[in-house]
Amino acid sequence: MSVIVQKFGGTSVADSKKILAAARKAIRAYNEGHQVVMVVSAMGKNTDKLIALAKEITKDPPSREMDMLLSTGEQVSVALMAMAIQQFGYKAVSMTGAQIGIKTDDAHTKARIKSISTDRMRAALDDGNIVIAAGFQGVDDDFNITTLGRGGSDTTAVALAAVLNAESCEIYTDVDGVYTTDPRIVPEARRVKQISYDEMLEMASLGAGVMHSRSIEFAKNFNVPVHVRASYSDEPGTMIVSAPESESRAVCGAAIVKDEVRLTVRGVPDRPGSAQMIFQAIAARRIVMDMIVQNIGTEGKAEISFTIPKIELSATLKALEEVKRGSNEAYETLSYDDHLSKISIVGHGMVHQVGVAEKMFLALGEKNINIQMISTSTIKISVLVDQDVAQEALRTIHAAFELEKVPEDMAQELRLAETTDEQKIHMIHRLQQLEELLIDKVELDENQARITLPEVPNTPGMSAKIFRRIMEENVVVDMIVQSQGEGLQTKLSFTVPCESVEKAYHVASCVAREFQIPEPKMSPAVAKISLSGTGMRSHTTVASRMLKRLAEAQINIEMINTSEVCFSVVVAAEKGKEAMAILQEEFKHSLE
Ligand code: ADP
Ligand code: ASP
Ligand code: MG
Numbered sequence: 001m002s003v004i005v006q007k008f009g010g011t012s013v014a015d016s017k018k019i020l021a022a023a024r025k026a027i028r029a030y031n032e033g034h035q036v037v038m039v040v041s042a043m044g045k046n047t048d049k050l051i052a053l054a055k056e057i058t059k060d061p062p063s064r065e066m067d068m069l070l071s072t073g074e075q076v077s078v079a080l081m082a083m084a085i086q087q088f089g090y091k092a093v094s095m096t097g098a099q100i101g102i103k104t105d106d107a108h109t110k111a112r113i114k115s116i117s118t119d120r121m122r123a124a125l126d127d128g129n130i131v132i133a134a135g136f137q138g139v140d141d142d143f144n145i146t147t148l149g150r151g152g153s154d155t156t157a158v159a160l161a162a163v164l165n166a167e168s169c170e171i172y173t174d175v176d177g178v179y180t181t182d183p184r185i186v187p188e189a190r191r192v193k194q195i196s197y198d199e200m201l202e203m204a205s206l207g208a209g210v211m212h213s214r215s216i217e218f219a220k221n222f223n224v225p226v227h228v229r230a231s232y233s234d235e236p237g238t239m240i241v242s243a244p245e246s247e248s249r250a251v252c253g254a255a256i257v258k259d260e261v262r263l264t265v266r267g268v269p270d271r272p273g274s275a276q277m278i279f280q281a282i283a284a285r286r287i288v289m290d291m292i293v294q295n296i297g298t299e300g301k302a303e304i305s306f307t308i309p310k311i312e313l314s315a316t317l318k319a320l321e322e323v324k325r326g327s328n329e330a331y332e333t334l335s336y337d338d339h340l341s342k343i344s345i346v347g348h349g350m351v352h353q354v355g356v357a358e359k360m361f362l363a364l365g366e367k368n369i370n371i372q373m374i375s376t377s378t379i380k381i382s383v384l385v386d387q388d389v390a391q392e393a394l395r396t397i398h399a400a401f402e403l404e405k406v407p408e409d410m411a412q413e414l415r416l417a418e419t420t421d422e423q424k425i426h427m428i429h430r431l432q433q434l435e436e437l438l439i440d441k442v443e444l445d446e447n448q449a450r451i452t453l454p455e456v457p458n459t460p461g462m463s464a465k466i467f468r469r470i471m472e473e474n475v476v477v478d479m480i481v482q483s484q485g486e487g488l489q490t491k492l493s494f495t496v497p498c499e500s501v502e503k504a505y506h507v508a509s510c511v512a513r514e515f516q517i518p519e520p521k522m523s524p525a526v527a528k529i530s531l532s533g534t535g536m537r538s539h540t541t542v543a544s545r546m547l548k549r550l551a552e553a554q555i556n557i558e559m560i561n562t563s564e565v566c567f568s569v570v571v572a573a574e575k576g577k578e579a580m581a582i583l584q585e586e587f588k589h590s591l592e
Contacts, residue, residue, distance in 0.1 A: 007157035012231035014044035042073025063108035074134035097137035111146035154215035162222035176230035177237030246407035259310035267332025293483035341390030363400035365461025374482035377563035439533035449501035527576025
């Protein structure tokens with residue numbers, strides 16, 4: 001019999017009426033002949049309230065007790081939901097994470113799922129029950145209750161759908177689907193008919209809170225079709241599947257992280273392992289770093305900048321203080337800017353289209369919005385802007401890419417990729433732990449060159465002007481990294497195919513002369529090594545492992561970019577093959 005997983009988020013179970021309405025949806029699916037597993041979140045804002053309560057007791061609640069506390073929110077909902085179903089005359093059984101058999105690691109408040117035993121659920125389903133599973137929680141090997149991180153019920157739902165080989169996973173929420181951007185901020189946003197796993201992974205990881213990004217890792221790895229829809233209606237919503245909505249569109253959506261912090265660590269000794277110590281300390285706390293820039297500064301000391309979500313600021317500062325205590329020379333100074341937002345665009349089509357970055361920069365420049373940092377990856381471009389102009393920036397970008405318009409080549413029929421039982425079993429065998437890192441390939445591109453403008457004025461529209469000139473010469477730009485230097489200057493680096501480096505350099509020189517800034521520097525040949533896979537950023541140790549191995553081999557990283565599906569580093573051309581071999585070796589267990 002086919003299994004359907006239905007997940008109801010906090011607002012969709014906020015009161016008894018809503019719980020009864022959700023129960024009716026599950027009963028309808030049951031009556032249509034499916035076995036039904038419901039996953040429910042804590043009622044309304046209950047998790048927030050519990051967190052606030054803990055903070056009234058202590059500023060820094062121990063994470064084990066935090067999990068004990070937060071898991072109660074979901075326990076209330078499952079019990080009430082089971083009562084609701086039973087009073088309609090149907091059989092239901094509620095289960096906590098431990099009872100379902102969700103085993104996680106012991107990283108309290110950010111635990112990852114290691115395994116799920118389906119026996120108990122199967123027995124209850126075969127006995128005619130609707131199974132009601134508590135979202136967001138599991139237990140570690142010592143039976144301590146763990147939680148999966150805010151928004152983690154989505155991950156419970158898709159994980160259950162994956163291991164139960166469910167026909168689909170329905171995510172019932174307070175919007176009627178996935179929009180081109182958060183509809184609460186941009187009312188013109190359009191509901192998309194479908195979105196690909198990779199695009200949704202990036203969108204979710206870059207701030208589209210409608211889905212927990214780790215749930216999409218499960219969906220992608222196990223090919224689970226996810227249907228995001230409204231709990232208040234029966235209309236179809238958005239399908240998250242392997243194919244994008246449009247093949248021709250460069251950009252499928254835009255996302256915002258309102259509270260993003262940029263940290264800058266200066267005076268890091270420029271010798272192997274120094275930067276790596278910093279990255280490792282942060283990664284060990286499962287803090288997701290983004291927009292990483294390393295510069296070799298004066299007197300052989302390096303400067304490292306990276307961004308983190310603001311809720312991770314105090315944990316990050318603690319990690320850095322610890323590094324400093326361990327070795328006073330680890331770095332000289334630490335500063336941060338916490339009045340920033342990160343705006344990103346995402347889309348498969350970016351890979352093939354030129355001028356996407358330029359269009360984004362130009363739109364912001366026209367509105368006089370200053371870009372404080374840029375980082376690109378295969379299917380996303382992120383910029384940092386001042387918080388005060390962030391919402392305007394998001395609206396501007398949404399309009400510039402006409403995301404409100406239905407794509408002309410919109411996929412008419414939903415084609416689901418077939419996955420055989422053998423493939424699913426293969427996937428479960430490939431993964432020793434369900435949320436393990438998976439890397440599909442490591443690639444070397446030796447046909448790249450790099451141009452750096454060391455001092456670009458930090459004023460609105462500068463990046464747009466520079467890239468417009470470069471596009472006018474039909475030069476395809478690949479990676480772009482712009483970072484804040486000291487004072488009012490920024491440093492802008494980008495890579496181009498080797499054959500167009502002369503042209504790109506010429507344009508950059510003209511721009512430099514025009515703006516009376518220092519001449520560009522050119523590296524006529526560099527090597528780019530890219531790792532692609534799933535959940536590369538949410539597995540926070542990927543960056544630090546890469547940096548560690550390359551540092552040990554004395555290979556300097558000239559540029560770096562990160563995303564959920566791809567991670568690239570640029571190194572000197574003659575080091576390309578060696579770096580590639582090192583990374584292949586380091587990640588061999590994650591490669592098929
Ligand atoms: P739930 O409690 O059901 O899990 P969430 O609050 O976690 O619901 O997620 C739904 C919210 O996500 C919406 O109300 C919306 O404001 C926000 N959101 C952010 N980005 C998007 C997007 N691209 N599409 C749809 N909703 C989005
Ligand atoms: N209740 C948890 C939270 O608010 C999990 C979830 O709703 O997904 O983060
Ligand atoms: Mg949610």
